[in-house]
Amino acid sequence: MSLRSRVTSAIGRLVVARTMRGGALDLRALRRMPDRLTFPFRRDGLDPVTEVSELREHAPVARLGDFFGRGVWLVTSYGDTRALLADGTSFSNDLGQFVSQEGRSAEEQIGGLGMTDPPLHTELRRYLTPEFTRRKLARLEPLIEGIVARRLDAIAAQGPDLDLVEDFAFPIPFEVICELLGLPVEDRRHFATLGVARFDLSQGGVGSFGAAAASREFLIGAVARQRDEPGPGLIGGLLTEHGDHLDDVTLGGLADGVFLGGYETSASMLGLGAYLVSRDPSARELLLADDGSADRVVEELLRHLTVVQVAFPRFARVDVPLADGRTIRAGDVVGFSLVAANRDPALTPDADTFDPTRAPTRHVAFGHGLHRCVGAELARMELRIALRELVRRFPDLSPTAEPDELEFRKL
Template identity: 70%
Template sequence: MRMLDALRQRVGKYLLERTMRGGLDLRKLRFLPDAVTLPFKRHGVDPVPEMSALRDTEPVSELATLFGRKVWLVSGYDEAREALADGASYSNDLGQFVSQEGRDDSEQIGGLGMIDPPLHTALRRYLTPEFTMRRLARLEPAIERVVNERLDAMEAAGPEVDLVSAFAFPVPFEVICELLGLPTEDRERFFSLGVARFDLSQGGAGMFGAAAHTRDFLIKAVAAQRDEPGEGLIGGLLKEHGHELDDLTLGGIADGVFLGGYETSASMLALGAYLLAESPDAVRLLRDDPASVDKVVEELLRHLTVVQLAFLRFAKRDLVLGGQQISEGDAVGISLLAANRDPRLAADGDDLDTFDPAREPTRHLAFGHGIHRCVGAELARMELRIALRGLARRFPDLSVTAPADDLDFRKLSAVYGVEALPVHLYGADRSSATSASV
């Protein structure tokens, strides 16, 4: 506990000094300048043509000047991987742009992706053992149960349902609650808060407001379990490390797991189903060929890359990246989506702008890379394998009932998704038989 307190005091002092020098507060930013929104724009599930053209001509480019600093966009695969791996040259300390004045502890800048070593190292070591394949294998029966329950509910409600509210959101939400040891009540509230946490349409204001609500919920959940720890991850960490972790610290750790564990997976399931509805070959592989399930999932992860931009980084020294001179203090954004479509990543000239379920997996960056790589990557893969295979087996003829232009894809969000996905569960033969029986 003393070590963590000392680290937090050092980091807090550092953030306050940086903020006082800059006089900046992202919480008060009501909109993003148009110049910095390019990496968040898409046409359907694809990057806009301007993004791809920029990557192909200038894989590291100056995007804008914001708060007196240059903002660089990295869109090439090799350059993205280099920057993500270089923890010594870049800081993930977003707190330098957030005033500490008047903020409650529950509003602290949180998430392992927004802090640097040594605090990052100290906190991540608590989580790493919980996300080994051996530990995660214990969750597999629970994931199977949740998926089957959701599929049963869809079948009972069909033949037309909204796949987002009926399947894509509740599956990862219930799984992450199972993992953490939390109740699943108030699902609708967290659906809206999860979307708001990544919504950039109001600048930083909406994001930080939603963050405060979910963080406060997790801090209270930790406090409630401190005397009688539950069976989930929160209870396990309290039993093993409760003397080292106060409610605020453990609540922050749990908040990162909670949010990252359901919002990104929900987007992947919804957009994955959207692609599967247009790819009978992918559905057949998921349904009939167990050996191909991993391949299909990896291609979906690469092609969709729902986490569009890696956590913002700041150069700790003058450096050169992709032939560009980056100055100390410059902000560096890394487009994971553009990097994962880079032709240089392709084998034998494959077109990475197409979805090919038979493609051999690439070294994609959908989960990031380096010390900030997503700690829950293997859990996400497990969920996607079970949920998408279950969906393909139960409803192999599932179709989307709305034209792409009518779907409400998120306009400006760090995590890309669709607000609703109306689907028909059965093919024409099954639909006709159902109508006749009624």
């Protein structure tokens, strides 16, 4: 089984725009970000671009310049990333405070766990956290195994070449998310179309936010349809447990956050992870050895690839003095290069090398602090099952292209 040379890469998106509406920034009119602010989202093949690594070495907390009256900073070192992401006092994640909501429908409002602060964030997260414990997720393992088996059956039937994106990486997490949420089979084709549009930035902020609104509207409708007869998935479970406290818009927003956090990120990890594993016989052997060895491979893939390259932007609530005498001013935007932090030699030796035998690290691929990804354990389970079964079914898996020949999505 060979891999055709097309691989997808999840690219984080720092979104800030000048266009004003009601005295606030309006992201929906965004057309293009300045080049000086987009380099942290780019890759050189599977690696971060050299500018990011150079910043980590010489200016781990760097001021990139001003963008419409706000200073923009980038944090690239492992230690500073963990420290500042854990600081909920000095920094806010509330993107909505800088974006006009005037005249926007409920589906178009800025929100979600990654873009809210306590106490709202705390309240919303307490509904989701119990659904993503290891014990609760254990019930999904047979379901994921079945989804993967059916996908690999289809791949085996179609011929010797595998397109990682179309045939493997995207279909599996989409089916998993639909099953997790409890979406009826008849709704999924339309939802798949919305999901693809959600991550298409070719039309700038207008297209991205329009697709996001359509996705949220679909999920708010799914909640409304299940309110009287809750289904077997996450939506139905939350309605059963908390239906008196969660309205359709709030629960639809939570479901949308689960979809946003677990779809393309997992697809990118599956695509890029399978490519790396296909090039590394030791990784394939470890995936098949035992759960502990497979988990080690998964953790190294998460660290090395870090497909969510940049964390949600944070905004300084107050002036934050730095050790070198500079100051992050109140209102400044701070980005965090998670991929640079995970490639920091302070975290692990020879950090730019993929080593499936490496002892697990305290990487930040899922973020850090109170905004750490709530679905981290589900992502790990999905990667372990899908990659292990791919290798088991196709032990002679091999790529048809070198990394510099791969086609990656452009920012």
